[in-house]
Amino acid sequence: MSAGTRDVSDVKRLSELSSETREGPQEMLPRSATTSAQLGRESGAVLRLPEGHVLDPASLDVERPDDETMIINMGPQHPSTHGVLRLMLELDGEFVLRTKPVIGYLHTGMEKQAEELTYVQGATNVTRMDYLSPIINELAFSLAVERLLHVEIPERATWIRMLMSELNRVSSHLVWMATNGMDVGSTSMMIYGLREREMILAFYEKTAGLRMNLNYVRPGGVAADLPDGWEDDVEIICDTIEARTYEYDDLLTGQPIFHQRMEGVGTLSAEEALALGLTGPLLRSTGVPWDLRRAMPYLHYDEVEFDVIVGTYGDNFDRYAIRLNEIRESIRIVRQCLEKMPPGDYRTQDAKVTPPPRGRIDASMEALIHHFKLFTEGFHVPIGEVYTAVESPRGELGMYLVSDGSPKPFRLHVRGPSFVNLQAVPLLMRGGLLSDTITVISTVDPVMGEVDR
Amino acid sequence: MTAAATYPTTTGLDGETICFVTRDQYISAVAALKDDGYEMCVDVCAVDYLGHPGRELPEEIPAARFEVVVNLLSLSRKQRTRLRVQIPESDPRVDSLFELYPGTEAMEREAFDLMGIVFEGHPDLTRILMPEDWEGHPLRKDYGVGRVPVQFKEAPGPR
Numbered sequence: 295m296s297a298g299t300r301d302v303s304d305v306k307r308l309s310e311l312s313s314e315t316r317e318g319p320q321e322m323l324p325r326s327a328t329t330s331a332q333l334g335r336e337s338g339a340v341l342r343l344p345e346g347h348v349l350d351p352a353s354l355d356v357e358r359p360d361d362e363t364m365i366i367n368m369g370p371q372h373p374s375t376h377g378v379l380r381l382m383l384e385l386d387g388e389f390v391l392r393t394k395p396v397i398g399y400l401h402t403g404m405e406k407q408a409e410e411l412t413y414v415q416g417a418t419n420v421t422r423m424d425y426l427s428p429i430i431n432e433l434a435f436s437l438a439v440e441r442l443l444h445v446e447i448p449e450r451a452t453w454i455r456m457l458m459s460e461l462n463r464v465s466s467h468l469v470w471m472a473t474n475g476m477d478v479g480s481t482s483m484m485i486y487g488l489r490e491r492e493m494i495l496a497f498y499e500k501t502a503g504l505r506m507n508l509n510y511v512r513p514g515g516v517a518a519d520l521p522d523g524w525e526d527d528v529e530i531i532c533d534t535i536e537a538r539t540y541e542y543d544d545l546l547t548g549q550p551i552f553h554q555r556m557e558g559v560g561t562l563s564a565e566e567a568l569a570l571g572l573t574g575p576l577l578r579s580t581g582v583p584w585d586l587r588r589a590m591p592y593l594h595y596d597e598v599e600f601d602v603i604v605g606t607y608g609d610n611f612d613r614y615a616i617r618l619n620e621i622r623e624s625i626r627i628v629r630q631c632l633e634k635m636p637p638g639d640y641r642t643q644d645a646k647v648t649p650p651p652r653g654r655i656d657a658s659m660e661a662l663i664h665h666f667k668l669f670t671e672g673f674h675v676p677i678g679e680v681y682t683a684v685e686s687p688r689g690e691l692g693m694y695l696v697s698d699g700s701p702k703p704f705r706l707h708v709r710g711p712s713f714v715n716l717q718a719v720p721l722l723m724r725g726g727l728l729s730d731t732i733t734v735i736s737t738v739d740p741v742m743g744e745v746d747r
Numbered sequence: 748m749t750a751a752a753t754y755p756t757t758t759g760l761d762g763e764t765i766c767f768v769t770r771d772q773y774i775s776a777v778a779a780l781k782d783d784g785y786e787m788c789v790d791v792c793a794v795d796y797l798g799h800p801g802r803e804l805p806e807e808i809p810a811a812r813f814e815v816v817v818n819l820l821s822l823s824r825k826q827r828t829r830l831r832v833q834i835p836e837s838d839p840r841v842d843s844l845f846e847l848y849p850g851t852e853a854m855e856r857e858a859f860d861l862m863g864i865v866f867e868g869h870p871d872l873t874r875i876l877m878p879e880d881w882e883g884h885p886l887r888k889d890y891g892v893g894r895v896p897v898q899f900k901e902a903p904g905p906r
Binding site: 320401441573690717 | 759760761763786787788789790792794795798799800801802803816818822825827829848849850851852853854857861873874875876877878879885886892
């Protein structure tokens with residue numbers, strides 16, 4: 295073979311290997327190829343007008359030639375996009391004109407999988423969605439199933455669920471504090487946040503056997519009772535983390551560089567937040583005191599005292615302050631759970647959903663069959679549909695469950711708060727600096743496992 | 748009297764109102780509810796009822812294969828209302844809520860992507876979770892699990 299032919303085949307092979315990948319219309323297109331409605335949406339103009347929905351084409355810079363701006367791609371492997379979020383940014387120099395989040399890189403078809411799993415197995419599926427708050431995912435799923443089943447949950451199980459959810463909220467916010475610290479350049483915060491979270495994960499391991507994706511909250515109660523001496527563990531967690539939140543104040547809250555990165559950056563108004571369906575700290579940062587634990591109480595949140603933290607300006611700093619103070623409020627709730635934890639059963643004794651105790655399986659054939667049926671076939675849930683929402687650390691986590699009377703959900707739709715909150719990113723970034731995109735993504739706090747499901 | 752009372756309604760398990768509206772009434776019903784104090788559209792999703800043994804519907808609402816479910820939330824009254832719209836299989840189209848609640852943009856794209864419901868008037872109705880060249884709508888009941896070979900975008904050979 296001569297050198298010439300080898301060159302040709304190499305070039306051909308190279309071109310086959312390096313064919314361009316693209317998402318087609320999912321990507322951000324140049325201005326000349328974008329319709330004005332689409333351009334308006336990407337520029338956030340839809341929301342900036344007082345009428346809320348009237349798009350004025352004159353306010354859009356449609357005529358700007360394409361060669362004045364530059365479309366660049368950020369992610370999906372960028373370390374500060376918190377997972378596999380990809381952003382297409384249109385830049386004018388250092389300023390961001392348009393932003394389009396491109397998602398789906400972590401899509402694993404969990405809603406489809408849920409239709410193939412029984413209700414017993416379902417909690418293991420949903421716990422992997424928002425991997426920073428597994429307990430709260432399981433809780434939303436279990437509450438939906440129990441609502442359809444009309445099963446009453448024992449008092450102790452309800453309080454255990456509350457205790458674990460609030461610890462989960464603390465650990466989720468601690469990871470947020472850590473990664474946000476990292477994003478703005480405070481690498482020590484990264485270490486401190488994960489160090490504190492470790493205490494909570496260790497307590498989870500002691501209780502449920504696992505650190506993450508616990509499958510601890512299940513339809514019918516929780517998987518296991520709290521371990522002996524749990525009061526001391528929880529007390530130490532509360533005392534340590536509460537004391538350390540004041541160290542974070544010293545480290546971040548008063549620090550001038552941190553202020554400059556956060557204050558007045560990525561502002562949001564209450565009207566915009568409501569129109570976009572934003573919930574959680576994003577909505578509360580605009581001054582709307584909406585927290586499902588207070589507004590539509592589930593479990594026993596109406597029996598504990600806590601404050602709903604709200605902001606004023608809807609900027610990054612408000613969202614930081616809300617999350618920091620929510621750690622303190624959650625610790626307050628955990629302390630009350632500690633005080634009020636009643637004795638009793640940790641799961642319902644309704645034989646329909648709860649397997650017989652291990653001891654009886656050896657002694658009774660009926661118990662063995664019952665156990666076997668429950669874990670192979672599962673339990674039947676009456677025909678119906680229900681929407682259950684809980685307050686996750688990121689906002690309203692809703693589960694829309696449709697049952698056809700079989701042991702598997704007919705349809706499980708998850709309203710992921712991150713998925714909806716991500717729509718605020720183009721609005722928050724518009725007109726801002728490229729360097730601010732990092733802090734904006736960080737304070738919107740999307741968990742991509744939940745966005746893509 | 749609330750705006751919801753003009754349509755056939757039932758009460759859900761949590762005490763929320765469930766309205767059954769036709770496709771023609773859909774936009775006006777949501778607009779009326781929005782004026783009535785439902786500030787937020789929390790969720791839009793679609794359900795494929797193919798193979799479901801039967802759901803409870805008011806008599807005047809004929810069952811169709813697809814259903815678009817919209818969850819509205821009133822923050823001021825702390826109430827939820829759910830709208831269920833029947834969408835026939837032959838013509839899976841419904842108007843978009845984007846003009847009323849811009850936050851439904853991503854949710855409607857998701858319903859289009861995974862269930863194949865076309866939302867008329869949506870500014871950018873493209874796939875959101877699946878790759879652009881994916882065939883079919885995975886959450887439909889007639890879209891099998893584990894029977895379709897995994898599609899890779901640049902893979903050679905027949906699809």
